[in-house]
Amino acid sequence: DAGVTQSPTHLIKTRGQQVTLRCSPKSGHDTVSWYQQALGQGPQFIFQYYEEEERQRGNFPDRFSGHQFPNYSSELNVNALLLGDSALYLCASTRTGDGKNIQYFGAGTRLSVL
């Protein structure tokens, strides 16, 4: 049973560019959340997708957007990249309605903005 998979594993971009990160949830999961982990800090919640809609959002600007597909996979898009966007981006999946809130994480995509 494959866990949460993210691609790519590493990415280098320059300021002002746009980037798309991808996530496939664990089998049987229908909800995907994205987190940003800056160096030396804990992950911070960006947003969550369920039934192809953004359901919850953290304190991130509109430059951060996402999408969920009918197969539950998800994309995170960041426009107009800033140096401060350099971080590890983590995807987590869970199953809404099971009452457990056990979220499974992928290994992340490390984004470097130069």
Add this chain to the structure above:
Amino acid sequence: AQSVTQLDSHVSVSEGTPVLLRCNYSSSYSPSLFWYVQHPNKGLQLLLKYTSAATLVKGINGFEAEFKKSETSFHLTKPSAHMSDAAEYFCVVSEPGSARQLTFGSGTQLTVLP
């Protein structure tokens, strides 16, 4: 609003000695509390979860945590450290229920000395 404070950014122990990683939380409701571990280049792995069923929670790899409401604490312990326990540990809080956003502490880096 909810938050967690991890009281130590770094903890160093000798192999075979006990581990104590400290966490205090703040929440306006009865929270769900978690401990996750992050090994280098690997995703976050759930160690254990508290959901009010029992104040002493047993997790994987010999870890356990005790929920103390009067002290608003959720400290992680292990009787005997292994070299393989060296990693970053995160205390996490969320609202009760399924698919809630996770709020992470800043992490504690555990070093295990031979």
